[in-house]
Amino acid sequence: MPELIVGRDAEKKILKEVLDSKEAELLAVLGRRRVGKTFLIRNYYSKQLVFECTGMHEVSLMEQLSNFSNALQQAMKLQVPLAIPDSWLQAFTFLSDFLQAKPEKQPMVILFDEFPWLHTPKSGFLAAFGHWWNNWASRRPQLKVVICGSAASWMTENVLHNRGGLHNRVSRNIRLLPFSLKETEAYLVSRGISLDHYQILQLYMAMGGIPQYLKQVGRGESATQVIDKLFFEKGGMLKTEFDVLYRSLFNNASHHESIVRQLAKRAKGMSRAEVIKACGLTTGGTTTRLFEELEQSGFISQSIPFEKTSRDAIYKLLDEYSLFYLKFIDRARATGTGTWHKLAQGQSYNSWSGYAFEAICQKHIQQIKEVLGIGGVYTEASGWRYTSKTGETGTEIDLLLDRQDRCINLCEMKFSGQEFVINKKYASELDNKVNVFKEQTGTKKTIFLTMITTYGTKQNIYYTGRITSEVKMEDLFR
Template identity: 80%
Template structure:
């Protein structure tokens, strides 16, 4: 047995159902680089996996076919390499001949990893794959074919929305997301690393729930030491990851990067028009596609403001790693070990940690609802901002939970290394938020001001009678 698969319960159920089904299955797994797609398939199907081929990044047709031939040799456990196919049509014929010897009463699994990379221009790969699936593979009830791709947008466009041979052929889609806080904690624990939740949260704020990044944490290191090692030391893994990350997912990645860079400057979010203007793009189909591609791959998220439509959507950079990298590492002068210890005491740390904590809360709305005891109440999570034209009081709410039971939780998210204290000034800001919100939205619902903090909120005179509910860091790990 290899490493245990942490979390991923819904995904494991799908993989299990596929094995037990009475017909051929084509499963597409989408998810960003290093999120654990291959690990999941190899780990879950280790008994049934008989052939695995991984596409080569930026390689031509001849290299891809040679690579396929080597994968076939490995699967056959043969000392002599089979002939290299001269086209993808021939490659799939070779594969069928090999699988014919393997398909008996038990299900067998075939994995095509980095599927988009196999499809080089004019190679006929997709057409050949579609033909193979339709004429042969789909008629083998014991055959389960898994295709994985980090280029989520390519997978969606070319496989899921394919108008040719693969039209409506995919039986299941798994979108593999980064770990939640709880899964990250469990993953670290499975590697013998026990950090308190404040440390896990700090780590998550910098690198997110990406298993491959979390794997770099060594025993006995604090969150500060890990961040220092990965981002600021000479050969830090996450120092060089940024340029590779976008290039490996998108063609013309420089456009995607410029959107991400603009959003990193405005953690509160930007409208589509603001992003397009800041990047100097022209509006149109190409731009729409850039946003879609980044969203499909989980780098940016779209938030629709309270009582508005998607036309008014605000985009935020939702990838913790990119936000951290662009704020502290990109073009930074200070480098070398110990850098993060110094930075973590500065002002830019405070503003970043506030935004990073908010973004994590927005990803953990189910856990927040559970903590508030409203898990089963239909709720819409959104944000809201009002900018006064006449210089009067404006207001911004980063998270509000609009509930079907006629209540709204207005959530204030505060990151702090001890219990948060509401002072006179902050109490006045809160009151202003609530009154501007009521006045502008004309809502008839009951408003519940809600604090979401790391270590709770001090119960002082500004708290009493003002704050109705509280959620702490412990709840986010729920």
């Protein structure tokens, strides 16, 4: 019995179109480790899936071929082991023979999971797969071939942008992203777990919307207990996930980790030149590829500041899990039950929670726009920073919504366990931000100062006449 698929509405629409198609389909599914690619395909296509082969990480060609033979034996429901093919060309011949014996009228789904791992050096896998698809599989309308890969950059370069036998052969592709806050809540509810929005937000800040991480949440556990269990207790799943995560996605992952570590130190982000200098890298194609791979896999984001060009792009760490791990787990001495409860009382928690909340808001801009009543207005989201050359204090705006209707929402994001209060000092900072922004950009657009908080902003003398709109935590769950 297949499990319920929570959310993923756009993806399910594509999967249905593939199934209903009158032609052979080659579907590529990209997404980071543990985001639910295999779960989605297995459950949606539970009745049509006739063969599945999962690549093995860092093993020899013979081990991959033996693994393929075992998968074929399982699909054929045989008690006796099959002969191990001599090459991938022969392996695909075996697969064709098996599929040819199946009824031709029913759709048949073939799944190659962890597709990049099947392509070991000098194995000829990709060429053999391309040959099989072009000369046999593509001519059978009932065949729907799905290839999944966690290494998004490898999949993009070698499959989507392939210049050889697979050039323009992928008919559809899905980039599976982590759950939104709304999907996270629905997923937990589907597992019989009832938590309020603040508890879910805290979980999301620590581990993001990764289904396999969220699956570890137990009934009756608070966010603090879950974080303690997964990150700080002996054998905690997320205590050792960091190294495995990057090594499974990238070759020579040390450079990728180095970039992520540097960005974790700078909440406001860094320019490309700053990252390169901090990591001791050199400018050029290899370094460009590192940035692209991290961005395509959803770990970092690149944003172009207001009225700037791509040369001025700022990179930020987008992955909640990596940020939490590097802030509290990496090289930390504190471990054991109750550790997170203690850490959550300190200054490090305050700086981390502010950064993590901002990152989540950046991922839920569409929800923010809907609440502000500008869902249908063309909008460019960006940040802005000003550094004075005369030694005056600079200013920084984390989120600007530059609207086509000649208005700009200048957004301030504040994480708090209670209603946020604007005091005299902060009110002065807000006024300064608006004034410096207007002065330095020369904008003629109307500025709407917008607060994005957990429980709202207290309406006192510093709020009235200054704040024009606000978004609350509950709005991000829309």
